[in-house]
Amino acid sequence: MTGRRKSPLEIDVTEAHMCSVNLRLHILSQVPFFAGLSQADLDRVNSLFNEQGYAPHETIYFSGDAVKHMFVVADGRVRLMRHSPSGKDVLLDILTPGEFFGSFSAQGDEVYHETAQAHTQTCVLGISVNDFRAILEKNPQVVLRVLDITSARLQAANVRVHQLSALPVEGRIAYLLLVLCAKFGKPGNDGVLIQTPLARDDVAAMTGTTSETASRVMSQFQKDGLIRTGRQWVAVIDLFALEEIAKAEIS
Amino acid sequence: MTGRRKSPLEIDVTEAHMCSVNLRLHILSQVPFFAGLSQADLDRVNSLFNEQGYAPHETIYFSGDAVKHMFVVADGRVRLMRHSPSGKDVLLDILTPGEFFGSFSAQGDEVYHETAQAHTQTCVLGISVNDFRAILEKNPQVVLRVLDITSARLQAANVRVHQLSALPVEGRIAYLLLVLCAKFGKPGNDGVLIQTPLARDDVAAMTGTTSETASRVMSQFQKDGLIRTGRQWVAVIDLFALEEIAKAEIS
DNA sequence: CGACGAATTGAACCTATTCAAAGGGTGTGG
DNA sequence: CCACACCCTTTGAATAGGTTCAATTCGTCG
Known part of the structure; x- marks a missing residue:
């Protein structure tokens, strides 16, 4: 029934969510x-x-x-x-x-x-x-x-x-993805999937920018082959490149 | 001998600074x-x-x-x-x-x-x-x-x-001055003096901006009668107005 | 007084925001 | 199972807020 889903996220659809x-x-x-x-x-x-x-x-x-x-x-x-x-x-x-x-x-x-x-x-x-x-x-x-x-x-x-004080948006988002990757990352077919719903709004609210800017930056990351991303999900492909961007401060 | 000083800051000129x-x-x-x-x-x-x-x-x-x-x-x-x-x-x-x-x-x-x-x-x-x-x-x-x-x-x-995520520079500087005022403030002739050397660079480095912008903002504050300031010192006159500026976006 | 470091101010530039509109994935209801 | 509606995402163009570079003024201390 959800065979059409493209999102690689594993979602939990239990009802009244109580734990044993x-x-x-x-x-x-x-x-x-x-x-x-x-x-x-x-x-x-x-x-x-x-x-x-x-x-x-x-x-x-x-x-x-x-x-x-x-x-x-x-x-x-x-x-x-x-x-x-x-x-x-x-x-x-x-x-x-x-x-x-x-x-x-x-x-x-x-x-x-x-x-x-x-x-x-x-x-x-x-x-x-x-x-x-x-x-x-x-x-x-x-x-x-x-x-x-x-x-x-x-x-x-x-x-x-x-x-927030010293890095441009690009670097802050790159760093955030690395942090989330370390916390939620599940290695998968291609890249490390961040196993949690993650909208552009969320990325924006964690990096002090707007969803539009987050979208632009992440689209660019995807074009450059650093990540794969879709609606509410992100997978990191090139950790090293993201580290470089996060560390690179305008000299 | 320091009668020419305009700075209201009390400075400590002990030599080898050891405490009893x-x-x-x-x-x-x-x-x-x-x-x-x-x-x-x-x-x-x-x-x-x-x-x-x-x-x-x-x-x-x-x-x-x-x-x-x-x-x-x-x-x-x-x-x-x-x-x-x-x-x-x-x-x-x-x-x-x-x-x-x-x-x-x-x-x-x-x-x-x-x-x-x-x-x-x-x-x-x-x-x-x-x-x-x-x-x-x-x-x-x-x-x-x-x-x-x-x-x-x-x-x-x-x-x-x-x-840093939600406030413009003006608000961040206003808030910083309030915080420093609470921590270092000494009531004086006019306004509450922040009893520590405080350069524009310092303000900038604490609010994620540049010394030029800090200077512009603080000059404006002074023109509006909210603070008195000089080389390396600041005194707050209108706490309430600063609060308004800082709160403009914060809950 | 003179020199150095701090502060101010101006103008050009740039990054990121804002507003707006179109495109796509998801899941619901027919 | 399809189609539609909703929300997320993308992209564009105009704008604003802040930075940068540079030149000048001012305060403080030797």
Whole structure:
């Protein structure tokens, strides 16, 4: 019935998207900062989470909402974004199973600073900030891991600041494709497919440009044989060439 | 002898810039994540730090250097920056006494991802990453505080990404001045003086533009009576107007 | 005072945005 | 199974915002 589809993306068409208990435990054990816990601790932690399914474009929380939960992606893709009154939204990140979002500062923020939205069919595990803080206070190694992850994200954010400040659009898009490739890449027939829906709008919102410009740049990349792309999908063919473009700053 | 100076900035002209033992202890006790320690612990921590003086523009470490120390600013101002091959540097932050820099992920990065440079006469306290990690492992509350600070910085970095993506230069500079005002502002005769040397180049490097454009924008701000500015200094007069300009697009 | 570095200002140029219209893939409903 | 409608994508042309290069002015310190 979908034999006509040209898109190489594997899509998940489950209905009410709930995850099995097995999947839950598997996911939690894969979350980097719970990796060190014993099976017993893990079971206890698991019982503190409750799950929730979301359809594409459904909002998990809005920027400005009071902080109540910390979340882990169990299945699907979650978008983290910031809004502007002008309507020009910024896409901070696309999260994949095992990644967490929401509040994770120990102090506890008052409100969320970004909006979380289901990007695909999604199952999300949530834990109240109080419960999460209790886990942090009881398990010092967990805090250290959370700190590591937060540091890495700060790192990545600074790279992005650098690029937005110093690189032209071409370079920023080239770099973005490399990052997404490292995160979502599945080697396929020709090139590495970025296994997530990815519209020109998304690329634009992640690189601080417009969908038209993103389209122009990516069309050029395709003409030059660096990528293959279609509606909502991209596959990277020539990683090395993209690296060169991302690194090349107008001397 | 400096009666001819027009600059309202208070500058520090000490020679070899070393800080007294009293100052050291005072600074360390003010560092947010050592705030909870007992006097005895504080003394022990203090003995693990060694101090170092720097003249303006001296480099504390280079981006790419192997990570060996974590630092705390004791006196003066420190610049954190990233380089580009093109020479277009990005200024990530200007640090003030009590703030820390260098590596602080528990895992330990291999190399520094940014360059630290003295912005003024500066005294810096350094601790080896091993010693610092030992403190983290012994004092869980300290880790929680480090996590909070890191989260706050991630927060700020994301705001910057948002602005670079969605705001025109005018708005970004207006916002920067507000941030610097909150951090360095000293109320004075007319307006709030930003108590740190601040060249047009610096403003440009923090907002992703050129010094010429920064100059044009700030000249306009001055004409409109929003700020007073001279060589290497800025005082903010109309906070509210700047907020309006900065908010023009931000939620 | 004199010299150097910082700031200003002008004009040409260029990148990326904006507005607009046409072309294509996807999946739904007939 | 086809056809249509919807949304994503492409492409074009005009415009604006910022950069670049260059020349001048100004402030600060020796």
